[in-house]
Amino acid sequence: xxxxxxxxxxxxxxxxxxxxxxxxxxxxxxxxxxxxxxxxxxxxxxxxxxxxxxxxxxxxxxxxxxxxxxxxxxxxxxxxxxxxxxxxxxxxxxxxxxxxxxxxxxxxxxxxxxxxxxxxxxxxxxxxxxxxxxxxxxxxxxxxxxxxxxxxxxxxxxxxxxxxxxxxxxxxxxxxxxxxxxxxxxxxxxxxxxxxxxxxxxxxxxxxxxxxxxxxxxxxxxxxxxxxxxxxxxxxxxxxxxxxxxxxxxxxxxxxxxxxxxxxxxxxxxxxxxxxxxxxxxxxxxxxxxxxxxxxxxxxxxxxxxxxxxxxxxxxxxxxxxxxxxxxx
Amino acid sequence: xxxxxxxxxxxxxxxxxxxxxxxxxxxxxxxxxxxxxxxxxxxxxxxxxxxxxxxxxxxxxxxxxxxxxxxxxxxxxxxxxxxxxxxxxxxxxxxxxxxxxxxxxxxxxxxxxxxxxxxxxxxxxxxxxxxxxxxxxxxxxxxxxxxxxxxxxxxxxxxxxxxxxxxxxxxxxxxxxxxxxxxxxxxxxxxxxxxxxxxxxxxxxxxxxxxxxxxxxxxxxxxxxxxxxxxxxxxxxxxxxxxxxxxxxxxxxxxxxxxxxxxxxxxxxxxxxxxxxxxxxxxxxxxxxxxxxxxxxxxxxxxxxxxxxxxxxxxxxxxxxxxxxxxxxxxxxxxx
Numbered sequence: 001x002x003x004x005x006x007x008x009x010x011x012x013x014x015x016x017x018x019x020x021x022x023x024x025x026x027x028x029x030x031x032x033x034x035x036x037x038x039x040x041x042x043x044x045x046x047x048x049x050x051x052x053x054x055x056x057x058x059x060x061x062x063x064x065x066x067x068x069x070x071x072x073x074x075x076x077x078x079x080x081x082x083x084x085x086x087x088x089x090x091x092x093x094x095x096x097x098x099x100x101x102x103x104x105x106x107x108x109x110x111x112x113x114x115x116x117x118x119x120x121x122x123x124x125x126x127x128x129x130x131x132x133x134x135x136x137x138x139x140x141x142x143x144x145x146x147x148x149x150x151x152x153x154x155x156x157x158x159x160x161x162x163x164x165x166x167x168x169x170x171x172x173x174x175x176x177x178x179x180x181x182x183x184x185x186x187x188x189x190x191x192x193x194x195x196x197x198x199x200x201x202x203x204x205x206x207x208x209x210x211x212x213x214x215x216x217x218x219x220x221x222x223x224x225x226x227x228x229x230x231x232x233x234x235x236x237x238x239x240x241x242x243x244x245x246x247x248x249x250x251x252x253x254x255x256x257x258x259x260x261x262x263x264x265x266x267x268x269x270x271x272x273x274x275x276x277x278x279x280x281x282x283x284x285x286x287x288x289x290x291x292x293x294x295x296x297x298x299x300x301x302x303x304x305x306x307x308x309x310x311x312x313x314x315x316x317x318x319x320x321x322x323x324x325x326x327x328x329x
Numbered sequence: 330x331x332x333x334x335x336x337x338x339x340x341x342x343x344x345x346x347x348x349x350x351x352x353x354x355x356x357x358x359x360x361x362x363x364x365x366x367x368x369x370x371x372x373x374x375x376x377x378x379x380x381x382x383x384x385x386x387x388x389x390x391x392x393x394x395x396x397x398x399x400x401x402x403x404x405x406x407x408x409x410x411x412x413x414x415x416x417x418x419x420x421x422x423x424x425x426x427x428x429x430x431x432x433x434x435x436x437x438x439x440x441x442x443x444x445x446x447x448x449x450x451x452x453x454x455x456x457x458x459x460x461x462x463x464x465x466x467x468x469x470x471x472x473x474x475x476x477x478x479x480x481x482x483x484x485x486x487x488x489x490x491x492x493x494x495x496x497x498x499x500x501x502x503x504x505x506x507x508x509x510x511x512x513x514x515x516x517x518x519x520x521x522x523x524x525x526x527x528x529x530x531x532x533x534x535x536x537x538x539x540x541x542x543x544x545x546x547x548x549x550x551x552x553x554x555x556x557x558x559x560x561x562x563x564x565x566x567x568x569x570x571x572x573x574x575x576x577x578x579x580x581x582x583x584x585x586x587x588x589x590x591x592x593x594x595x596x597x598x599x600x601x602x603x604x605x606x607x608x609x610x611x612x613x614x615x616x617x618x619x620x621x622x623x624x625x626x627x628x629x630x631x632x633x634x635x636x637x638x639x640x641x642x643x644x645x646x647x648x649x650x651x652x653x654x655x656x657x658x659x660x661x662x663x664x665x
Contacts, residue, residue, distance in 0.1 A: 132660070146486055151656035154595070318474070321487050
């Protein structure tokens with residue numbers, strides 16, 4: 001019962017975030033105006049603001065927020081690591097590098113083209129971070145894994161920055177993309193990313209039960225009839241797919257995948273299917289809220305959503321690091 | 330292994346290996362500097378470089394003396410300060426990962442300097458505000474992460490979190506600034522040596538000269554800080570006060586460099602560790618760390634200048650590309 005209520009509250013929160021994202025900005029609209037513009041695209045100022053500017057980025061926020069939050073749930077479950085998150089593990093940085101390589105070296109300009117490079121980059125970085133962590137003395141330690149990810153994030157980020165600054169044509173366009181945000185993408189982007197999100201979410205839902213038993217340790221999981229290897233591969237593939245697609249669409253937005261699963265677990269317990277469901281609602285709500293805040297804190301300028309989520313997420317990371325559980329986990 | 334050197338009433342121990350390593354590093358640095366003056370467009374032959382430097386007057390005087398020399402000297406200064414800062418802070422924390430650019434100190438200095446730059450403050454205010462920012466960031470990291478001791482990886486990760494938050498704040502300050510100030514701050518922040526020279530070098534050299542007595546004291550104090558606190562107290566020293574002093578000197582150096590050239594990341598992490606391995610010491614040696622840092626920054630700036638010529642890659646990008654894998658290596662290696 002309580003879980004259903006949480007789910008309902010999450011959905012309500014998401015609706016609020018969507019409304020705010022449609023109404024708030026340098027040209028604020030009342031909810032009534034938004035409603036009117038949504039129902040009838042009469043070509044007026046309010047309608048053009050809503051349809052041309054705010055609907056595309058709101059849709060993008062919905063898709064990317066859900067993808068990153070689900071990726072965070074999967075990574076935290078797979079690594080049994082409360083600090084795991086696409087950005088912290090360096091997987092987002094791998095996806096960014098893949099996208100930038102596609103754009104600067106192969107001249108691929110459309111999302112449908114470079115999203116594959118993003119997924120490939122995410123896969124490469126994921127394999128690298130786990131490979132390196134496995135070789136470390138205390139590789140199983142969450143803090144070590146997170147530090148390996150941070151190192152990977154820094155070096156891949158440097159290569160990305162290098163490629164971008166070597167190519168002045170793409171630099172101006174992608175300087176903002178590298179920070180992570182929802183601005184300046186047309187509405188086609190959200191639609192193009194949607195299939196990847198759906199495939200990733202279905203895969204995640206399929207392996208969620210397996211992840212539950214994986215939390216008890218490999219041996220117990222096997223005893224419970226879970227196919228451990230298959231669950232890991234499926235979960236990993238879903239995480240890579242979601243991260244790669246999310247980053248290709250909106251840049252490496254940090255900490256959505258860290259904060260949301262923790263809140264979800266606090267609300268509904270450890271059942272991964274519920275955590276996943278709540279996260280898919282709260283992820284977009286957080287990202288849209290961050291984007292909306294970013295529009296108004298620095299008027300007349302705009303602060304990318306990725307910067308706001310970093311500001312929200314960094315203190316959370318510091319708190320999690322200090323918790324005793326992190327080491328014994 | 331060590332030699333006792335006496336000069337009047339003062340006597341100190343010198344590790345022979347440290348001296349050898351430092352001399353080799355010095356020679357390598359000289360070669361790297363020569364490369365930095367020769368390479369690029371136009372190429373200047375080594376003979377012409379030397380002739381130009383000796384004031385003989387060559388057609389390359391403008392290129393060598395106005396463009397390349399100031400930048401190369403600045404690279405040396407940046408590397409020296411970052412190397413020493415990293416060695417001091419890593420030694421105090423007894424943690425090879427706790428370098429100022431990882432745990433948020435340079436990012437704090439960067440944030441404060443950005444605020445100063447974009448609020449139209451006078452140039453003289455930038456350095457002090459960077460210093461204050463670095464100290465505040467250090468205090469924040471200590472408050473957040475020191476509960477489990479400075480040697481723990483948790484402390485480092487708490488610092489990483491602080492660094493991320495500070496960088497995000499810096500971006501916001503830059504975005505809210507007037508476009509021209511924001512542009513200035515952005516150029517400043519990427520950690521490039523392009524278009525910089527004697528002014529910045531002057532500031533850094535002044536810092537170094539002012540802090541020289543402190544550094545001599547530090548070289549001596551670091552020896553006893555290797556003991557645990559009780560032993561150190563038993564030897565009649567005040568370990569806590571000493572550690573605070575050493576760390577403050579490190580923060581001061583790191584903040585000053587960041588104020589002048591921005592974020593040349595990972596030098597403060599890598600240089601002391603490489604130096605420590607070369608000297609085979611248990612703690613990062615100050616002189617060797619300074620020379621390694623200088624060599625690293627000179628080479629990074631050179632690579633950044635040549636790799637995608639005519640586009641110049643900021644030195645900070647090159648050092649991060651080198652430093653990230655090195656950080657991975659530090660995490661992976663089997664022996665502590």
